[in-house]
Structure formats: C-alpha cells, structure tokens
Amino acid sequence: MTTEIPVPSETETAPAVSTPSLEPSRVSRGWLLGFGTAWFGFWLLMMLPGQFMVMKLASVIDPAAKIGVGSIVIAEMASVIVVSVPIIGWLCDRSSPRFGRRRTWALGGFVAATVPFAFVGVQTSWQLAALLLAVVAIGQSAVLVSLSAMIADQVPIGQRGRASAAMGVPQVIALAVGMIVVTELVRDVGWSWAVIAAIALVSPLPFLLAYPEPAIAQRARPERRRSSGWLHGYRDFGWATLSRVLVNAGNLVGTTYLLYFLSDVLELENPESALTVLILVYLVASGLASWAGGLLTDRTRSRRTFVAVSAALQVLAALTLAFVPTSSASIVAGVLLGIGYGLFLAVDQALLTDVLPDEATRARDLGIVNSAQHLPIAALIGWLVLSVAGFTELYIVAAVIMALGGIVVYRIRSVR
Known part of the structure; x- marks a missing residue:
C-alpha cells in the first residue's frame, strides 16, 4: 500500500523518508x-x-x-x-x-x-x-x-513498464517522422x-x-537521515544511475561514428544512403522492442534481468561491427542494437522509478540521472580511441562499457 520499497537487510530496517501514501490508481x-x-x-x-x-x-x-x-x-x-x-x-x-x-x-x-x-x-x-x-x-x-x-x-508499479514504453517508443517515431519532415x-x-x-x-x-494531475498528498518534509537504511535507498538509486549512464554511453560510442565506419572501413560507395538504411532498421527494431519490453516487464515484475539482456544484445552488436566488418553484418548489428536499446528504453526507466528513494524529491533525483546521462562521455571516448587506434578497438571499448552497465544493475537489491 505504500510507495516505500523495503530494504533487503537482515539486520536493519529502513526508516521512512516521508509519510506513507497510497499507490496511484491504474492509468487508462x-x-x-x-x-x-x-x-x-x-x-x-x-x-x-x-x-x-x-x-x-x-x-x-x-x-x-x-x-x-x-x-x-x-x-x-x-x-x-x-x-x-x-x-x-x-x-x-x-x-x-x-x-x-x-x-x-x-x-x-x-x-x-x-x-x-x-x-x-x-x-x-x-x-x-x-x-x-x-x-x-x-x-x-x-x-x-x-x-x-x-x-x-x-x-x-504494475504499469510502469508500459508508461516507460510510452516514453521510449515516441523517441523512435519522432526521429523518423521528424527527419522526413525536415529533409523531404x-x-x-x-x-x-x-x-x-x-x-x-x-x-x-x-x-x-x-488529464488533471492528482492533488499533491500532504507529506511531511523529508528529514535529513544518517542511517544506513536511508543510504541504502540512495545506493540502489546510484547503481541504477551508473547502469543507465554506462549503457547509454556505450550505445552512443557505437552509433555516433557509424557514418565514418561505413565510409572508411567498409568503403561503401554511398555511405549516407547506407546509414539511412541502418537507422531505419535500428528504429523499427527499437520501437517494437520498447513496446514489447514494457508489457513483459510489467507482467513479470522483472527489471534487472531485462536491463542485463538489453545490454548483452547491444554488446553483441558492437562486437559484430568490431570483428565482422561487412555490409550485411552491419544490418545484423543494427537489428541487435535496436532491439537491445528499445528494450532498455522501456525497462530502465521503470527500474529507476522503482528505486527512487524519496517520493518528495522525485523530479530532483530523476533530474540528476538525466543530467549525468548528457555528459559527453561518448565523444571523449571516441576521440581518445580513434586518435590512437581504429574502429575495431572503438567497438570493443563500446562493448565493454555496455557490458559493465549490464553487470552493475545486479548491485541493485530492492527490485528483481
């Protein structure tokens, strides 16, 4: 009945950060x-x-x-x-x-x-x-x-996967529709x-x-706590944030330089057209996976496993580009990357909302996550790697980063 997530500790019980409130009603x-x-x-x-x-x-x-x-x-x-x-x-x-x-x-x-x-x-x-x-x-x-x-x-909680998919799928649609509008x-x-x-x-x-916003529940102002239970709540939130930053950074490392990969490594005659095809393949796979992932994570209530699977699929995509640098293999990589990232878009946002440590600071805490997500990590890594090595090494690095993102999600203890 409450929004507090129990801390799985045998010796400690997390003190409530705010007064209990009823779980929201199902949305239409x-x-x-x-x-x-x-x-x-x-x-x-x-x-x-x-x-x-x-x-x-x-x-x-x-x-x-x-x-x-x-x-x-x-x-x-x-x-x-x-x-x-x-x-x-x-x-x-x-x-x-x-x-x-x-x-x-x-x-x-x-x-x-x-x-x-x-x-x-x-x-x-x-x-x-x-x-x-x-x-x-x-x-x-x-x-x-x-x-x-x-x-x-x-x-x-039982609908947050669907809501996260409603957040992620439009990203794919907006990019596709928007590009048609501004280019054609x-x-x-x-x-x-x-x-x-x-x-x-x-x-x-x-x-x-x-859709009117539900009235803000009367809650006690959050108090500063120093107990390990309070810190545990932010610990899970921290691991979820790190997982998102790593998976997103690895994905961007893999996608930002695709045009140069197609022109310099595959030496395609028309790399721009090839990139357009790859983007469309990626967007379709991503949209479908995001929609399906939202439904599946709500039904199973499993978050961490889906995040790990999404990271693994993107790792496979990066390794495919690294070790099988062919045009047909790049299409396969586009499908894997799209499915992996689409699944990640739906499930990761649901996971983050599940581990928010304080209902009174939700916008601030999610703001911290989104702020960290926009750090220019991918551009820095791409510049460093391509300055001393090539695209094989770049995609291996991208795979390692995303693999770490899939691993650290299991440091979260308060959700499945």
Missing part, C-alpha cells in the same frame, strides 16, 4: 496514449537538432566552419541541460501550483522551448542561434524532469525549425489539458 489507455504523444513532442525538440538540424543550419550560416560551429552549438545545449535539469527538478518538487506542479512545469517548458526554437532557422549569426538554443535547452530540461516524474507520481517535406531551413516547433507545441496539449 488514453492516459498512456496522451503521455506518449507529449513525449513525441519533446523528442522532436531533443533529437532533431543533434541529429541533423543544427549541422544543416551551421552549413548555411558558415559553410567553411560548419563542423566547428555545429559541434560548439550541440555541446552548448548539452551543457545547459546538464546544469539546468537538477535545478529545475529541485524547483519542480517544491512548487505547488493549482494546475499541478508537473503539468505546470511541462507546459511552461514546452512554451519556453518551442518559441525560441521556431526562430532559430532564420538566424544569420551562429552566436544568436546558440543563444536561442540555450533557452530551448532550459525549456527541454523543464519538460524532461516534469514528464519523467509523472511516471513515479501517477503510475502504479519542408526543405527550407527557416521554415523547418518553425514547423517542428509548432508540431512539438501542439503534441502535448491534449494530455496536459485533458
């Missing part, structure tokens, strides 16, 4: 669909700039320095998110507006992100574009922490940013306006 399919649509809007704003739109804009503003300009702007956005997410999470936990603290921050975040986003594409100075995108990143941070916290606040339907750079902003702003409105 309409709620899950609306929640997924809201995430679709967020992922449009989050995925497309880093994947395509910033680099395209940089090539228009300053063709001679497009790589440097694009890299600076993307790094700036990541840095703003790393700093702002924990702060906004802390503020979100402590706010109590009538509209609902999560809904208010989510709606405000969407407005703060989409309005400047709409004007980025018409800038002729990369400095002005970078300034607008810094504001966009702050809005993205507000959306990220508030929507993430809704899973822990409003979804019972709206090729003008200025208009492409405005159209994506409009779609992203409209997408969450049905959910945020139609």
Whole structure:
C-alpha cells in the first residue's frame, strides 16, 4: 500500500523518508496514449537538432566552419541541460501550483522551448542561434524532469513498464517522422525549425489539458537521515544511475561514428544512403522492442534481468561491427542494437522509478540521472580511441562499457 520499497537487510530496517501514501490508481489507455504523444513532442525538440538540424543550419550560416560551429552549438545545449535539469527538478518538487506542479512545469517548458526554437532557422549569426538554443535547452530540461516524474507520481508499479514504453517508443517515431519532415517535406531551413516547433507545441496539449494531475498528498518534509537504511535507498538509486549512464554511453560510442565506419572501413560507395538504411532498421527494431519490453516487464515484475539482456544484445552488436566488418553484418548489428536499446528504453526507466528513494524529491533525483546521462562521455571516448587506434578497438571499448552497465544493475537489491 505504500510507495516505500523495503530494504533487503537482515539486520536493519529502513526508516521512512516521508509519510506513507497510497499507490496511484491504474492509468487508462488514453492516459498512456496522451503521455506518449507529449513525449513525441519533446523528442522532436531533443533529437532533431543533434541529429541533423543544427549541422544543416551551421552549413548555411558558415559553410567553411560548419563542423566547428555545429559541434560548439550541440555541446552548448548539452551543457545547459546538464546544469539546468537538477535545478529545475529541485524547483519542480517544491512548487505547488493549482494546475499541478508537473503539468505546470511541462507546459511552461514546452512554451519556453518551442518559441525560441521556431526562430532559430532564420538566424544569420551562429552566436544568436546558440543563444536561442540555450533557452530551448532550459525549456527541454523543464519538460524532461516534469514528464519523467509523472511516471513515479501517477503510475502504479504494475504499469510502469508500459508508461516507460510510452516514453521510449515516441523517441523512435519522432526521429523518423521528424527527419522526413525536415529533409523531404519542408526543405527550407527557416521554415523547418518553425514547423517542428509548432508540431512539438501542439503534441502535448491534449494530455496536459485533458488529464488533471492528482492533488499533491500532504507529506511531511523529508528529514535529513544518517542511517544506513536511508543510504541504502540512495545506493540502489546510484547503481541504477551508473547502469543507465554506462549503457547509454556505450550505445552512443557505437552509433555516433557509424557514418565514418561505413565510409572508411567498409568503403561503401554511398555511405549516407547506407546509414539511412541502418537507422531505419535500428528504429523499427527499437520501437517494437520498447513496446514489447514494457508489457513483459510489467507482467513479470522483472527489471534487472531485462536491463542485463538489453545490454548483452547491444554488446553483441558492437562486437559484430568490431570483428565482422561487412555490409550485411552491419544490418545484423543494427537489428541487435535496436532491439537491445528499445528494450532498455522501456525497462530502465521503470527500474529507476522503482528505486527512487524519496517520493518528495522525485523530479530532483530523476533530474540528476538525466543530467549525468548528457555528459559527453561518448565523444571523449571516441576521440581518445580513434586518435590512437581504429574502429575495431572503438567497438570493443563500446562493448565493454555496455557490458559493465549490464553487470552493475545486479548491485541493485530492492527490485528483481
């Protein structure tokens, strides 16, 4: 009946961090669909700039320095998110507006992100574009922490896999749909940013306006505790955070440099087209696996095993690229990587919400996780490895990182 997770210790009992509260009621399919649509809007704003739109804009503003300009702007956005997410999470936990603290921050975040986003594409100075995108990143941070916290606040444990899938599957759909919009339907750079902003702003409105947020339960303000039980709760949360950071970093190491792998190692005649095929294969596999993983983890209540399996599949994908560098093998690797990462998207978020140590600081704690996830680990590792070795070594390193992520998840003791 309570949200506290018992600590499996024979000698200690964890003291309650906050007063008990009833587990949330089951959410409807309409709620899950609306929640997924809201995430679709967020992922449009989050995925497309880093994947395509910033680099395209940089090539228009300053063709001679497009790589440097694009890299600076993307790094700036990541840095703003790393700093702002924990702060906004802390503020979100402590706010109590009538509209609902999560809904208010989510709606405000969407407005703060989409309005400047709409004007980025018409800038002729990369400095002005970078300034607008810094504001966009702050809005993205507000959306990220508030929507993430809704899973822990409003979804019972038995549905958190489905809710996590509703968070993960739209990431795949948004990237695919968004790329079609900005490369095929709206090729003008200025208009492409405005159209994506409009779609992203409209997408969450049905959910945020139609589903009232449950009233905030009256809870005692969390007290500072020094007992080992309290520390144990954060220990599990720490291991879950480390697992997510490692698996994500390894995945990014494996995917960031695929274009160069296809052109320099496989020496394909048209590496861009080959990369498009790989991305589509990866997205389809990821979307299906995320949906199925959400259902399976809810039915079995098993989190750690699914995270470990997802990491193992991605390890196999990286090793396939390392030791079987052929075009057909890269397709196999794309399928394995997509299934592994899709499964990870659904299950890992459910696991994290299960091990949150304090219901009064959910947005802040999830903000810390999301902040750590945006650290530029993959770029640093890729630069270091490729400076002294080649792609075989790069993908071996990626496999090792993801394997560690799958192993450390078993350091968590409070969930299966």
